[in-house]
Amino acid sequence: MTFLTDSFLSAILLIWTLNHDLLVIVGVSLKMSSISTFAAGLLGVPSGFLIAFSEFRGKRLVITLLNTLLALPTVVVGLFVYAFISRRGIFGTYDLLYTQKAIIIGQIILIVPIITTFTISAVSRIDDRYRKAALTLGANLMQTARVIIREARFAIMAAIVMAFGRVIAEVGISMMLGGNAKGFTRTMTTAMALEYDKGEFVLSVALGIVLLCVSFGVNVFCNYFQGRSRL
Amino acid sequence: MDCKRKVLNKRMGPAILIFLALLLLPLTAKGESKIIKMATTTSTENSGLLDVLIPEFTRETGIQVKVFAKGTGAALRDGMEGNVDVIFVHAKSREAVFVAQGYGAYRLDVMHNDFVIIGPAADPGKIEGMRDAAGAFRKIAAAKVKFISRGDDSGTHIKEQAIWKASGEALKTEATVIIKKSKKHALSFVYPVGLGKRYISIGQGMGKALTFAEEKQAYTLTDRGTFFKYKYGRKLGLNLEILCEGDPRLFNPYGVIPVSPKKHPHVKFASADRLAKWLVSTQAQALIGQYKIAGRQAFFPDAEPVAE
Structure with missing residues (x-):
């Protein structure tokens, strides 16, 4: 039990003293996750719409493939991107490996399928009569899309929050592509993995508690945001 | 649409059962001994x-x-x-x-085995052929080159910190205070301030530190065995060279x-x-x-x- 109370107290101490290292780590984590979630949202939500509203051969296959990609292991994404951006890869000259950019690229690949799939299911669940009504009332395609988005906004927001949760909690990509360099690419999860490797379990769990607090904060923020949009 | 859904549901039942059964499979494996x-x-x-x-x-x-x-x-x-x-x-x-x-x-x-200091073949820090490890570290700090540190409290990291201490470079001790057995306890590690952003602490294993050094064309301290494995034991060997070796301080x-x-x-x-x-x-x-x-x-x- 002392182990848990120690971890918990350490977490409070770290936050209370605004430990410099911790702030840097949390900052890097939040920055990476926000950028990749935002970019993946820009890619994923429109593709979700397109797939949901268009009829084409192989649509079911596309959806099945996307569903499969939901189980994409971070290590596979890491390896895949690594092969392209390492010094010996095709994009080796850009010096991307072990930078924040590399993490963002990997994380986008990881969560675009999540946002796309959940957008598809969110949009498909909206009663088709909304779309037809909007079209009958003379709305063009963009306006129709806006109507649908209004109806599906909670589900889409949930998909984005979930995607954010996935990237802020992932360790494989950050470790393989970021390299856990202190002050540059050390995120909360790679810091935890490191403290575990060093045998410093207390600090590792303390970081875990901080991570959960940060995630909680983000979710409270999103909730507030959703609540306001309802007005 | 509804009709389709029902058919789907009927098909789903057995599928779910099979899926769950598959999940249980690993439990049936036998316990091993010795x-x-x-x-x-x-x-x-x-x-x-x-x-x-x-x-x-x-x-x-x-x-x-x-x-x-x-x-x-x-x-x-x-x-x-x-x-x-x-x-x-x-x-x-x-x-x-x-x-x-x-x-x-x-x-x-x-x-x-022993530790060696390795770096890019071009050796921008000009340490090639040196025996004195501390002296080599001083030269690395003076030249505008990157240095990769294990930074994971490993034997290699401990050795590296000892050599930095011997080098006489200005050092900084960074401590993180945590609670251990209900008492405050500081975890600290030492690093040379002079290198600034050129000192990259990655907190990972030896192999990772080597590939990191390769990617960034940086210097690092490694044990000879792992270095050989990564340089000569692979098809695409490391493009780094042993630049400083033989110091009794590097004995491992x-x-x-x-x-x-x-x-x-x-x-x-x-x-x-x-x-x-x-x-x-x-x-x-x-x-x-x-x-x-x-x-x-x-x-x-x-x-x-x-x-x-």
Whole structure:
């Protein structure tokens, strides 16, 4: 039990003293996750719409493939991107490996399928009569899309929050592509993995508690945001 | 639409059952016996030596060894908590403490290799041919080159910090305060301030530090065995060279310690004891001496002859 109370107290101490290292780590984590979630949202939500509203051969296959990609292991994404951006890869000259950019690229690949799939299911669940009504009332395609988005906004927001949760909690990509360099690419999860490797379990769990607090904060923020949009 | 959904649901039932049944499969696997767990350092594992030693030991004794490669700090920690049966690490002073505190039954010298300072073949820091490790570190700090640090509290990291101390460079100690056994406890590590952003602390194993150095064309401290493995043991070898070697300060002894059954009655001491004694036997020592990476001897057997 002392182990848990120690971890918990350490977490409070770290936050209370605004430990410099911790702030840097949390900052890097939040920055990476926000950028990749935002970019993946820009890619994923429109593709979700397109797939949901268009009829084409192989649509079911596309959806099945996307569903499969939901189980994409971070290590596979890491390896895949690594092969392209390492010094010996095709994009080796850009010096991307072990930078924040590399993490963002990997994380986008990881969560675009999540946002796309959940957008598809969110949009498909909206009663088709909304779309037809909007079209009958003379709305063009963009306006129709806006109507649908209004109806599906909670589900889409949930998909984005979930995607954010996935990237802020992932360790494989950050470790393989970021390299856990202190002050540059050390995120909360790679810091935890490191403290575990060093045998410093207390600090590792303390970081875990901080991570959960940060995630909680983000979710409270999103909730507030959703609540306001309802007005 | 509704009709389709019902058909789908009917099909889903069995599918879900099969899926759940598949999830249970791993539980039916049989429990195994006569396996011991060994915590060792990433440099031992990465060098490939264990892939020669362990199968031979298993063939001879029927005892299987599960190897967990970590930093020396974590390996010692695993031993202290009784998570493993034997440890095989290289941080002599801490190993002595480990045995003195009663966590280890005894310690045997097994072998040694040495550390080398490596860097890009072009050697922008101009340290090639130096023997004095501390002097080489001073030159690296003065030149505008990057240095990769393990930063993971491993034996290599401890050695690196010692050399920085000897180099006389301005050092900074960074401490993170946590609570341990309800008391404040500072975790600290030392790094040279002068390098600023050129000092990259990655907190990962030896192999990772080497690939990191390769990517960034940086300098780093590594053990010779792992370096050979990564440079000559692969098709696409590292593009880095040994630039400083031979300093007595870079000597790196390995020891094996069975976890004491007095502290942790559940450890498989008999098997661990057998492994430790086997590692210092004439046969294993010969294997260690013969182990070559791309035609180069990587480890030097150290054991005093023990009566079997």
